[in-house]
Amino acid sequence: MTLCAVESQLASGETARPGQAFFWLVSLLFSSLIWFTTATLIGNKDEPREKYLLIFGVLISVLIQEMFRFAYYKLLKKASEGLKTINPYEKAPSMRLLAYVSGLGFGIMSGVFSFVNTLSDSLGPGTVGIHGDPPQFFLYSAFMTLVITLLHVFWGIVFFDGCEKKKWYTLLVVLLSHLLVSALTLISPHYGLNLVLAYIIMVLMGVWAFFVSGGSCRSLKLCLLCQDKDFLLFNQRAR
């Protein structure tokens, strides 16, 4: 009974988002724990070592995030099944909706954590780039955060769909693209290249997610031309 209750709460879309945000937070906690212990064990703090340690930390973090995404998927799956056994007539929230919401939760949490300190610093006095660093630091951070958030949403949709249809290569692709995006940020002084590549990846993932959630060229056309019966604007025009 308790388990069913847990599951139903998670299965209802409303609590899925903070649930996933919490999972992201826990994944971040584990990855920083690993990074911290490794750093303490290794000991000395010379520059290249610190950089390698950081790269290691980033990779571990990406891995753990994807693991937690999978864990959340499993939890949601159990929840929907539990709900279905309790009440077979009730329409449970669809897995696609849950995928979107959970991706959003992940994305929001990740974006906020990356960006909020930068934001609060930007309110204070100072000149950006006075020591020779690029002056577009804030813009770059903002765009990067945006792309990461959107990417998490698309990754969530694609990931859950891959799990549902047992297409395991999908999970691998998501993991690799996440690693790619994070690795790209390592070449950080080259803002332009970094951002453009990240946006390209985002557009590709977005298109993939669109087709995976059941969209098609035809439905896109209907939507854009306001001829889609299910879409809001259609009802407006009919009046």
Next chain:
Amino acid sequence: MLTFMASDSEEEVCDERTSLMSAESPTPRSCQDGRQGLEDGESAAQWRSQESEEDHEEEDPDRYVCSGVPGRPPGLEEELTLKYGAKHVIMLFVPVTLCMIVVVATIKSVRFYTEKNGQLIYTPFSEDTPSVGQRLLNSVLNTLIMISVIVTMTIFLVVLYKYRCYKFIHGWLIMSSLMLLFLFTYIYLGEVLKTYNVAMDYPTLFLTVWNFGAVGMVCIHWKGPLVLQQAYLIMISALMALVFIKYLPEWSAWVILGAISVYDLVAVLCPKGPLRMLVETAQERNEPIFPALIYSSAMVWTVGMAKLDPSSQGALQLPYDPEMEEDSYDSFGEPSYPDVFEPPLPGYPGEELEEEEERGVKLGLGDFIFYSVLVGKAAATGSGDWNTTLACFVAILIGLCLTLLLLAVFKKALPALPISITFGLIFYFSTDNLVRPFMDTLASHQLYI
């Protein structure tokens, strides 16, 4: 809740409640109306839109009745329980979030609340000691004193309640809300004006504080629109939390938070715990527990109700601690009935049962206060780091989710503090010490994970 909406005169309904609710009339479609009647303005709108969809699916008029009512099929009960869980989680997220936002915004902008200007008499030991051991000892001693004051106050309150000294209790509550609404608001307003360097003359100040306080007293202790009452309760919780954040020394605050959750667990779950006794006495007498001091997200009026049945106390009742409302300085009481419970289902026969509906959720003000103290302290002392504050915020919300879930499962008074505060403390310390260096290093190299 619907019971007394139906029995009472319509005009009172129109005056006191939000316009959305007063528009509902108790028609024979009991379940639909009741459901609408019992929720607050925002969710009532949702129910309205869902009503048409749900019309065809509901054969069972008692579908949303509180589970446990005799005569209902067990599957239905489970389902109702689960429905309760998810919905009420959302209804509580908003006020808790608002309270925390107010506290964090104030802490981050108004310097007054982070300056050390002395301590409460309940925490006499200072933390300005040279050694770590001494500081720890002092904070533990402070905690012991504070907790014993709280326990004493709670027991005093329970004794008063048991011996039906209602006038005394009401007088006490009124005095403390007077103090909160007038004195603390005046101080708060003064500090905010100072921070933003806005000049305000005394007549305007007097008028503002007078209006604010008077309307607050009326809303909280008598009648007023639900939304306004909720807003005032959130504000006084925030003010109280700010006082705690200012006057509790650092380490003492963390130890007190931990100790309060343990106390809460004990007081609510042990058979002889004071909070449990309070709740049970209130249930035996079929009275709501000081409705003025619990945050409820649905109507809790008892006006005109000749005979209250326990069903009117709300499905998920989270009794608070009235003492919390009581002033912080002299009669600080126990932090919260952070209890969450569902009253035993009405043994009342007949039609009243049919009209039971999903009620709102109630959460004690003490819970609001301690959640906000945790998040506020994280904001004040977390090295100016927003990540810590956010992590604590998410942890508390998830703890609240889990607590509500347990409430839906166990259907009795449950403490709302332990799980949330535990998560909050774990996340505060781990984020501050582990995650912050990691994220800072990442940010300085502009890496994104």
